Amino acid sequence: MVIRILLADDQALVRGALAALLRLEPDIDVVAEVGRGDEVLAAAHNTSPDVCLLDIEMPGADGIAAAAELSSELPGVRTIIVTTFGRPGYVRRALEAGASGFVVKDTPSAELADAVRRVHAGERVVDAALATESLISGANPLTERERDVLAASLDGAPIADVAQVVHLSQGTVRNYASAAIAKTGAANRVEAARAARDRGWL
Incomplete structure (x- = not known):
């Protein structure tokens, strides 16, 4: 079974590199690529991905907002936040928005592919160092x-x-x-x- 992927990242070079790396995996196919957070939901409706890989900082809407939209409208689609910004508060917000995974962009490609497979299988995958930091820093105290x-x-x-x-x-x-x-x-x-x-x- 091939896992269908939607990639959302506003940096074309990063998006292209991630797509190329993931397409090397025999059981993964990148079916859509978008550069804006507000294009994610429509692209997901059009291409029926199994897993969406979302950057956080994008024009239109951030990846956490896009994850929340997907969770609400297409609950069968899993999401993984893939970001340069490993801020512990982001982890908690992403998981609360319905994301199933959170990894940083310097994750080795084999580990990223493994995260896709695990999330597709129903697991949660969070970068270990960030998960620890998130627990230590506690919940967001701001209203x-x-x-x-x-x-x-x-x-x-x-x-x-x-x-x-x-x-x-x-x-x-x-x-x-x-x-x-x-x-x-x-x-x-x-x-x-x-x-x-x-x-x-x-």
Whole structure:
């Protein structure tokens, strides 16, 4: 039986390399390749893959959002996050979104192919070092609104601009920012945003 794969990565070179490596496996066939997160669901509907390999950082929608869409609309399709960004917070978010696996891009090709087979068989496969880090770092302490405020603060935008982006009053934004600063142990809103991003909480 051949396992049908959909690849989603915004870097054409990486996508092509992954496809070429996986096509060397006799029981794996890459049936679709997309470069945007918001193209994943339609491509999956059109090509009926067994397993989707999703990068995290893509235009349109990130890989975690794409995994959640697939889990909701095509629950028979398994997903593996394959990313450069091995942030422990990402692991927890990906698994909560319905992903069955999480591996980093420098995983040897034989191990990646093995992860595809295991996920296809119904197992969960998570990079061991990341799984340990994720357990140690604990759950994401930020609320959804705190995450929204920090995401809008990453580039140092003033409170007034952040308030417009997240559709809240400036006072409410300050309250959420203060709570997030306390939870991340940062000195200010921008530092809190960057700390949360680096931990995979945004």
